[in-house]
Amino acid sequence: xxxxxxxxxxxxxxxxxxxxxxxxxxxxxxxxxxxxxxxxxxxxxxxxxxxxxxxxxxxxxxxxxxxxxxxxxxxxxxxxxxxxxxxxxxxxxxxxxxxxxxxxxxxxxxxxxxxxxxxxxxxxxxxxxxxxxxx
Numbered sequence: 001x002x003x004x005x006x007x008x009x010x011x012x013x014x015x016x017x018x019x020x021x022x023x024x025x026x027x028x029x030x031x032x033x034x035x036x037x038x039x040x041x042x043x044x045x046x047x048x049x050x051x052x053x054x055x056x057x058x059x060x061x062x063x064x065x066x067x068x069x070x071x072x073x074x075x076x077x078x079x080x081x082x083x084x085x086x087x088x089x090x091x092x093x094x095x096x097x098x099x100x101x102x103x104x105x106x107x108x109x110x111x112x113x114x115x116x117x118x119x120x121x122x123x124x125x126x127x128x129x130x131x132x133x134x135x
Contacts, residue, residue: 011064011122014088015076022073023120025066030091030099034058060126062091062103067117077122081105086127094135101130 009028012019035056040049068074080087089103107123 009094010090010092011062012090012092013076013080014090019088019090020073021069022077022122023066023068025064026119027066028064029062030093031061032058033061060099060101060103060130061106062089062124063122065119065121067119074120077105077108077120081108089124097132097134099130099132102127 012021037052037055039052044050086102091099103124104127106125109121112118
């Protein structure tokens, strides 16, 4: 796989059955995590930690910073945040695949300098199983 352009990683939200890009994200991050279940006991070989495979909780976190595409995208995200809605989101990873699933907005921040544009920071947390479709 060749080096990819960061700008090609897209974050989209489901709007009436179609995924739309929420804005121009200048920085994006996707992290997958899994809790580990430690089953080490006094009889573990050589005092090495033992883990129980497939037992921990898995989660995904998405974060990004950028500019809203338009007022409609801003309103869609803001409404979802204040309602605490679980909405379907899609993250497109260039030359890799598409990850789709329910996420809740865990954080939404607006910022701006007096001589610059208004920016937003968003943090999403997964709320169920995710699907991956390879490109």
